[in-house]
Amino acid sequence: MAVLTVLTQQYVEQRNHAYWISNTxxxxxxxxxxxxxxxxxxxxxxKFPLIxxxxx
Numbered sequence: 834m835a836v837l838t839v840l841t842q843q844y845v846e847q848r849n850h851a852y853w854i855s856n857t858x859x860x861x862x863x864x865x866x867x868x869x870x871x872x873x874x875x876x877x878x879x880k881f882p883l884i885x886x887x888x889x
Contacts, residue, residue, distance in 0.1 A: 844888045857883040864889065 852861040
């Protein structure tokens, strides 16, 4: 029987009635807006330098 271990990490936190990328000053809305506007994951990381590719 195989044992599956799932590692989870919180990348989003709620502060001041809004959602933010953890340990950054960037709102989740701004990252989602960039993605919905057509930016690739790599471009989003360039636009928001404190965010890692894994967080996107």
